[in-house]
Amino acid sequence: MSARNPVAPLEAGDVEHFDHGTDVLIVGYGCAGAAAALEATAAGAEVVILEKASGGGGSSALSGGEMYLGGGTEIQRACGFEDTAQDMEAFLLAALGPDADKEKVGLYSRASVDHHRWLVDHGVPFKPSLWSSPTWVPPTDDGLMWMGENSYPFAELAKPAPRGHRVTSDGFGGKVLMQKLTEAVAATDAAVHTDTYATRLIVEGGRVVGVVARQYGKTYAYRARRGVVLTTGGFADNAEMVAQHAPQLVGLGVNSDGGDDGRGIVMAQAVGAAVKHMSAGQVGISLIPGMMVRGMIVNSVGQRFINEDVYPGLVGQAALYRHGLKVWVILDEQAYEEVPVDERWGVQPHFVAETLEDLEQQIGMPPGALVTTVGEYNRHAAEGEDPYFHKSATWLRPLQSPFAAIDVQRGIAPPEYGEAGRGGAEVFTIGGLCTTVDGHVLDLDGDPIPGLYGAGRATSGLHSWGYISGTSLGDGTFFGRRAGVAAAGAD
Ligand SMILES: Cc1cc2nc3c(=O)[nH]c(=O)nc-3n(C[C@H](O)[C@H](O)[C@H](O)COP(=O)(O)OP(=O)(O)OC[C@H]3O[C@@H](n4cnc5c(N)ncnc54)[C@H](O)[C@@H]3O)c2cc1C
Structure with missing residues (x-):
């Protein structure tokens, strides 16, 4: 940080007077x-x-509005699905791992039905209704979707149930989520100071x-x-x-409102806060899930590397971290x-060929690469099997000429925004401040920093490395609530 924009904390004794x-x-x-504001005022x-x-x-207002909720919410039950907190927890620990935050995931899963109710009570x-095929955001206003719970290996670890709860909206649901939450905040006595950029913390005797x-x-x-709550988003x-x-994210498109500058994180680091999982990122890979799941995804030598029916963000992470998005x-x-046309987001094949030999040559893959992979895939698909990667039989069918290929690095454009992503993916950071389940920010010794709280993407939430859509709005609102309660109760 430059000296003109210092981040080091200011001693309260050096403050001439407090304006507010x-x-x-x-x-x-x-x-x-x-x-946090709703619970602190309450x-x-x-x-x-x-x-x-x-x-x-x-970024919340730009988001898809998917919230990962389960354990038997009213929406799940109305759609005919049974679910338990234990199955939700087992899924999340596997999908957000390795080393997802056990305490946060457990609490979040057990409280998920109540959290859904809280959101509904606040107007969300x-x-x-269920949207049942793989996509980023349903093109309809359906409120429930699968997030790969029914794919390998997750379906073997926990009883699958769809848990993607999408805020009702025409298109992306984040705008409705934030409209409802800001309306609820406006009905409280909370004051909002806009155009106001926090730059550094003020401390007194080791307390923020x-x-x-x-x-x-x-x-x-x-x-x-009583307390300062940092909910400033990621970096x-x-x-x-x-x-x-997170050097592997350099040069990629950014999935944010443009303001994820990390200031909240470094302000807290400057008073001794610990961070974790800073290298982890959600990788919104530039492909249409419905196309991938009906075909396959391959690397630059024509090899598959994952079952294509998992949540596409997990495909994105595998593609970026293991194959450089090639x-x-x-x-x-x-x-x-x-x-369906409205799920294609205008994406058309970049290469088309009658034969796999021609297709691999057009792409620039080694001769025989796709012939071998598709040949093996087709041989097993004809038997309804995928012994290499265990894609569900629902999506298995021998692929036939004419064939096509989509180059993920060329980017795609969600109709909501209309601008093609850069470099094959749009990303945001998952790591951040270490916090307790009550939002206390921890120092390097693992002790709470008095007076300092955090939630949302400024913090490391449920995740360690993996990411499932809905866990940001989900953990942001859930742990934001808890941070608001804890800060309000502090002496
Ligand atoms: C296109 C898109 C689609 C997405 N889809 C989903 C989805 O469907 N489900 C899901 O769970 N997640 C989704 N995400 C991710 C999700 O939106 C974010 O991770 C989440 O909204 C973060 O919430 P937050 O409250 O922590 O931060 P934000 O919503 O980004 O809010 C942080 C706020 O802090 C302000 N701020 C930052 N620094 C300062 C400062 N120093 N002083 C004052 N103010 C400051 C910012 O201006 C901002 O308003 C999506 C993101 C995008 C961009």
Whole structure:
């Protein structure tokens, strides 16, 4: 950080005067900040939210609106699915691992039915209807979808149930989620200071007691009598931090509102906060899941490397971290035609050929690469089997001429935004501040830093390495609520 924009904490004794005072000061008004504000005000605390943009929303408002919820929610039951917290927990531990946060995942799974109810009580709509085929976001307003729970190896580890709860919306649901949460916050006494960028924490006797922030060129000091809650999002937009911590994400598109600058994380690090899983990223790979699952995904030498029916973010991680995103979706005409037009996002094959020999030559793969892979795949698919990667028989069919290939590195454009992703993927960071299940930010000794709380993508939440859609809005709102309660209750 440059000296003109220092991040080191300021001693309270050096503050000439505090311009504002409140019980709980929340920095960042996305889903985690809104949830923290709602619970802190409900607990009787005076709350001020600082937001650097001109209004609440953050990346949460741009998101698909998928929330990972289960254990037998009203929506699951209305769609005819039984589910348990134990099965949800077992799935998440496997899918978000290795070394997903056991305590957070366990608590989140056990409280998921209640959390769904809390969201509904705060106006967030979910429709009780299932969208059953693989996609990023359903093109309909269906409220429930599979997130790979019924794929190998997860279906063997936990009884599968669809747990992707999508906020009812035309298109991406994040805007509705944030509209409802900000409306709920507006109905409380919480004050929102927009265009206000928090730059550093204020400390007193080892306790965080406030924040320095800038608004329209002026600097203000905020005192927080009970606690400061950092809900500032991740660091995917900070090129320097990405290069330092997550170099494999450098040069890729960023899935954010453009403001994930990591400031909240470094402000907390400057008072001794520990971080973890900083190299992990969600990899929104540039492909249409419905095309991939009906065909296959291969690396630059034409080899499959994963069952194509897992959550596509897990395919993205495997493709990026193991194959540098040099991957192609191989399919045939029938597979392409079977994907409804509104799910294709305008994606068309980059290479088409009557023979696999011609296709592999066009792509530049070694001779015989695709002939071998597709030949083996077809031989087993004819028997309804995938002994190499265990893709469900639902998606197995021998591929036939004419064949096609889609070059993932060329990017795709969701109709909601209309701009093709760069480099074959759009990413955001998953790692961040170490926190307890109550949102206390921990120092390098594992002790809570008095007065400092965090939630959402500024923190390391449920995940370690893996990622399933819905776990960001899910853990952001859930642990945001808990951080709000804890900060409000602090002396
Ligand atoms: C296109 C897209 C689709 C997505 N789809 C999904 C999905 O379907 N399901 C899912 O779970 N996740 C999804 N995600 C990821 C998810 O949206 C984010 O991880 C999540 O919203 C993070 O929530 P948050 O509250 O931590 O941060 P944000 O919502 O980003 O909020 C952080 C806020 O803090 C503010 N801020 C930052 N620093 C400061 C500062 N120093 N001072 C003052 N204010 C500050 C920012 O301006 C911002 O408003 C998607 C993301 C994108 C971009």
